[in-house]
Structures are given as C-alpha cells and as structure tokens.
Amino acid sequence: MARGDGRLTTDLEPDNPGPRDACGIVGIWAPGEEVAKLTYFGLYALQHRGQEAAGIAVADGDRTVVYKDVGLVAQVFDEKTLAPLQGYVSIGHARYSTTGSSTWENAQPTIRANSNGVSISLAHNGNLVNTADLAATAKANGLPPGSMTSDTGVLTALLTGHESNDLAEAACEVLPQVKGAYSLVFNDNDTLYATRDPQGFRPLMLGKLDNGWMVASETAALDTVGARFEREIEPGEIVSINENGVKSTHFTAPQPKQCLFEWAYLARPDSRIDGQTMYQSRINVGRTLAREHPADADMVIGVPESGIPAAIGYATESKIPYGLGFTKNTYVGRTFIQPSESLRKLGVRLKLNPLSDQIRGKRLVVVDDTIVRGTTQRALVKMLRDAGALEVHVRISAPPIKWPCFMGIDFATREELIANAYDLDGIRDQIGADSLGYVSLDGLTAASEQKADNLCRACFDGQYPVELPDNLGKNLLEIAST
Structure with missing residues (x-):
C-alpha cells in the first residue's frame, strides 16, 4: 500500500488502521478483467462522496495488495500506481472523514491477515455508534490496539479475529453486535463480499459486468463502468461473490431507515x-x-x-x-x-x-x-x-x-x-x-x-433510529489510543 512515498506493501504488514467514513465504495469480482482500473473508474464516479483520500485493494487468489494515499482519486492513482494491482477481486474507497484524522493512516481499504494467514481487506461507508464497546471487546480478545484507531479498524480486527475460516459466517456472527451505519465491501484472497446494516442507512448497489460482478455506493458508478444494475443490496444482507456465483444470506431481518439526506x-x-x-x-x-x-x-x-x-x-x-x-x-x-x-x-x-x-x-x-x-x-x-x-x-x-x-x-x-x-x-x-x-x-x-x-x-x-451512547466523537479512538 502507499504510505505517502508510494511504497507498495502486502497484507503481511500488520495493523493498518482505517477511518469511520461516509464515503464512496466499490467492489469488483471479474476474472480476466483489469479490476483495479475498473475500480478506479468506479471511484472516480463517486468522488463527490469523499475527497480526502483514496485506496484500492486487489487480490489474485494468493495474496492481497493495497495502494492508498491522501488526495483525490486522480491524484492518488495513475498508470504507474495501478500497474502492480493485478488480480480478479478488487475493492476501492474514496474517503470523506467523519471519524479519524485526515491522514494516510486513516485512508482505506484496511488490510489484515487472520489467524490462518488469509488476507482480509475492507472498505466502509458509514458511522458506527458503539465503536468504543466493540474496541473493548476486540482488545479483550487480544487484538492489538494499534489497529483500532477508527471503527473501520475495529470492524476489520473483529472479522479477522473470528475463528471461522468462512468470512461470510464470521460476518454473520460479528455484525449483529455492530450498531450504526455501515455499507461494506470486503474480500479475502478470492471472494468479494458486500453488506449493509439492518437499517440500510447508506446505499449499496449490485451490478452485472460482462465477465463478473460489481458493487458500488451508487448506480452512477455502475453506469460509468458499464455494469448493468441488478438490485440494491438489502438491509441486513451479506452477498458473497466468487467462482460459484452470487450467494445471499441475511444476518438479521431488515429494519429500513435509509438516510433522507x-x-x-x-x-x-x-x-x-x-x-x-x-x-x-x-x-x-x-x-x-x-x-x-x-x-x-x-x-x-x-x-x-x-x-x-x-x-x-x-x-x-x-x-x-x-x-x-x-x-x-x-x-x-x-x-x-x-x-x-x-x-x-x-x-x-x-x-x-x-x-x-x-x-x-x-x-x-x-x-x-x-x-x-x-x-x-x-x-x-x-x-x-x-x-x-x-x-x-x-x-x-x-x-x-x-x-x-x-x-x-x-x-x-x-x-x-x-x-x-x-x-x-x-x-x-x-x-x-x-x-x-x-x-x-x-x-x-x-x-x-x-x-x-x-x-x-x-x-x-431528532428522531434517531438507533440508541446513541454518550461517548461519541470524531477522534474517539485516536484519543483513547494515546
């Protein structure tokens, strides 16, 4: 991943944190396609949702590589930076900060390897309201606090810390503990996943490519890449996309409360x-x-x-x-x-x-x-x-x-x-x-x-659909970690 100097690393670098955002997210599963470039164009179409940082993660079946940096999508990526991002599964993120400072460390996607050495990267659109409790749970389970200066980092830690080798199964157990707004795209080395919170606060769309599938925050991104809109990801649904096709499961019943804004x-x-x-x-x-x-x-x-x-x-x-x-x-x-x-x-x-x-x-x-x-x-x-x-x-x-x-x-x-x-x-x-x-x-x-x-x-x-704790704030986890 890029660390300001454009240095590439792999998922073996531990504990890379990410922010809690209301942003633009993209996911691609398309063997034989230039998925990093497709993701780039999708993020470009979502630039209005976040202008502080951008990042793309690509998996090739064996490993995941992430490149991210502070700046607009077109400032972060060019032919040179996209060239090493080879694979068939990709997720991308355009950041607009609501929690966590505007720094490289808080750019997304996050990346972390689980106990079995499988890489998981994650991009998040939304805000969690019980982040402090989730962070306490993660720390109690022995997960390093350095990976959790944002709620996206906490989510990534909880998913990678789960004992199941099945990431969808892990998500079905972790996500019912999570309160607030989250539309997520995440991946292991060969599968793309997408999910929305039970209220569906933030949009998330599923589209069909000629040789694969695409998920994005808005249909405009699907149109830009040439994906055919299929449907919205439902509140409380997890979609898994790989060589076996598209699989859907629900971790809870939908309680729709989409954001009027x-x-x-x-x-x-x-x-x-x-x-x-x-x-x-x-x-x-x-x-x-x-x-x-x-x-x-x-x-x-x-x-x-x-x-x-x-x-x-x-x-x-x-x-x-x-x-x-x-x-x-x-x-x-x-x-x-x-x-x-x-x-x-x-x-x-x-x-x-x-x-x-x-x-x-x-x-x-x-x-x-x-x-x-x-x-x-x-x-x-x-x-x-x-x-x-x-x-x-x-x-x-x-x-x-x-x-x-x-x-x-x-x-x-x-x-x-x-x-x-x-x-x-x-x-x-x-x-x-x-x-x-x-x-x-x-x-x-x-x-x-x-x-x-x-x-x-x-x-x-003033009628909030979820109960709010007293300890909320943009830099909550960064302050707690100092």
Whole structure:
C-alpha cells in the first residue's frame, strides 16, 4: 500500500488502521478483467462522496495488495500506481472523514491477515455508534490496539479475529453486535463480499459486468463502468461473490431507515434509489418549494451543482424564468465536505463566480440544497449583491438541519448548526437574504417517494433510529489510543 512515498506493501504488514467514513465504495469480482482500473473508474464516479483520500485493494487468489494515499482519486492513482494491482477481486474507497484524522493512516481499504494467514481487506461507508464497546471487546480478545484507531479498524480486527475460516459466517456472527451505519465491501484472497446494516442507512448497489460482478455506493458508478444494475443490496444482507456465483444470506431481518439526506444532497443526480433518479426527486422538491414558499422575482437560479434540479423545479412550478447565475470551477470540490471552516470560506470564492450580466438589476430566487453552518449562503448572497442583484430570496430544498448526524455526515455537534442558534428570521439576517424559505420535511419526504417510517430523518427531526451512547466523537479512538 502507499504510505505517502508510494511504497507498495502486502497484507503481511500488520495493523493498518482505517477511518469511520461516509464515503464512496466499490467492489469488483471479474476474472480476466483489469479490476483495479475498473475500480478506479468506479471511484472516480463517486468522488463527490469523499475527497480526502483514496485506496484500492486487489487480490489474485494468493495474496492481497493495497495502494492508498491522501488526495483525490486522480491524484492518488495513475498508470504507474495501478500497474502492480493485478488480480480478479478488487475493492476501492474514496474517503470523506467523519471519524479519524485526515491522514494516510486513516485512508482505506484496511488490510489484515487472520489467524490462518488469509488476507482480509475492507472498505466502509458509514458511522458506527458503539465503536468504543466493540474496541473493548476486540482488545479483550487480544487484538492489538494499534489497529483500532477508527471503527473501520475495529470492524476489520473483529472479522479477522473470528475463528471461522468462512468470512461470510464470521460476518454473520460479528455484525449483529455492530450498531450504526455501515455499507461494506470486503474480500479475502478470492471472494468479494458486500453488506449493509439492518437499517440500510447508506446505499449499496449490485451490478452485472460482462465477465463478473460489481458493487458500488451508487448506480452512477455502475453506469460509468458499464455494469448493468441488478438490485440494491438489502438491509441486513451479506452477498458473497466468487467462482460459484452470487450467494445471499441475511444476518438479521431488515429494519429500513435509509438516510433522507441522500435524496437532499449526497447522491449524484443521475443515481437511482428504489427506481427513482435523484434528479427527478430534486425537481419534485423544487416544485413543492415553489408552492410552499412563493416569491415575487424576475429569475430563478440554482447553486451549482446540487441546487440546480430543485431550481428548475421551482421555476417550472412558479412560472418564473430559470437562468444561470453562477459559473463553476469544476476543478474545485464540494465546499461542504472540506474539513475546516477556513477552507469552506475560501472554497466558496474558489468554486463559484456570479454572472453579473445575467443578474444585474434583477430580483432573484436562489435555490440551494441545504444550509448547515450558513457560511456558503452568506458568501453567495454577498457575491450576488456585489454583482448587482436588487433582491435575493433564498430557498432551500431541505428542511432546517437542527440535529447532528451520527450515521455519516460531518456535522457532529448541535453548536455547528445555524438552525439551532437562530429562528427563520435570524438565519435570514445572518445570511443577508431578503427572504428565506425551507421546504417542509413532509414535502422532502414526499418527493423521495419513500414511506416516512422507512427513512432516517434524524438531522431534521431528532428522531434517531438507533440508541446513541454518550461517548461519541470524531477522534474517539485516536484519543483513547494515546
């Protein structure tokens, strides 16, 4: 694996830790194919889900090799780094940190050999909430603490520490102890495995390749690689893929609570969940937003990229012309998932520039997907006013975010959330808008075409589907290990 200097190692290097993430994951089983390159393209399609680190593990039947490093997928990998990754089983990870520092050590996939010398690598999308208890269990079983500075490291240790030679059997016994959000791809030397937590917080899709199978966080990654979408991995299901085909087993009954934030923000607009594209869902949200919060304006603009579908829906419903208000530097990543406030402020200026000729002298409706801390919207409103907008009416295609997420989104304290510090008028004043309106929670839920009981909406309503312990925090295990 890469350790900053690009050095390759094998699974014989012990105790390589990984983070607890809400990220993009890919798994490939395809004999005769260049699985590392397929995984690379899949990760590239999921870059929006994580921009801090990337990694790929490849197994050839005898051993597993991992390469990972800090940076974007295209920065970490090229022809030279992909060339040694030869085999027919591969998993990949694009990291967005919610637990664990942004360091090489916390990049994924993790890798570890079990007591029989069989290599296991693992990539994780989600957050666990009982990590401390799981780490205590692992340590009590004699597993070295150095491998467990994150919940992904703990999961890997528990799986490799299990006495069964059958990794699916081991997972069926370990996973019922695990609480929280996890979509996983993992492998031994010849088999690809994929699983989701009983609630199915994070998406995970199964696709068919011409000569194999693919698993990915979103259907957009399947489309990019040319895999045909088959179905979603079910909550509480473990899928095993090898020369014997696809085998499915359930370690528990499903209790679906998929994250509504996937519809509001996370997933690519061309991805599909439960048969519906996120683009159409966001168009529907925009139409609802126009009915719930009309405005007297000359033009509707969307904040690129994820605010644009809702803006189109708002314009369609309100009969106010839609126009482009910003140009976007496509080589700058999402500001929301940058790890510090100072970088978020700088990122807004780097990413977007107003089209002054289009907006000067106009009353604008500006549609964005969320307000988390208010930093982005404050900068956007100021830019539009400086560019000559007469009025700026902000409309948000998600409800106010008032509660922290412990299932994979990096706003971990209530103090960070502007909707907890101010009421609607206060938020409007803070961002400098002439008016402000959020879509209702019922409106967003209806646009997702999901039953409210099957969704996790905790960041909006504070109703968490799983019990939360007191000791939660981004650096919980790193602090405990010092």
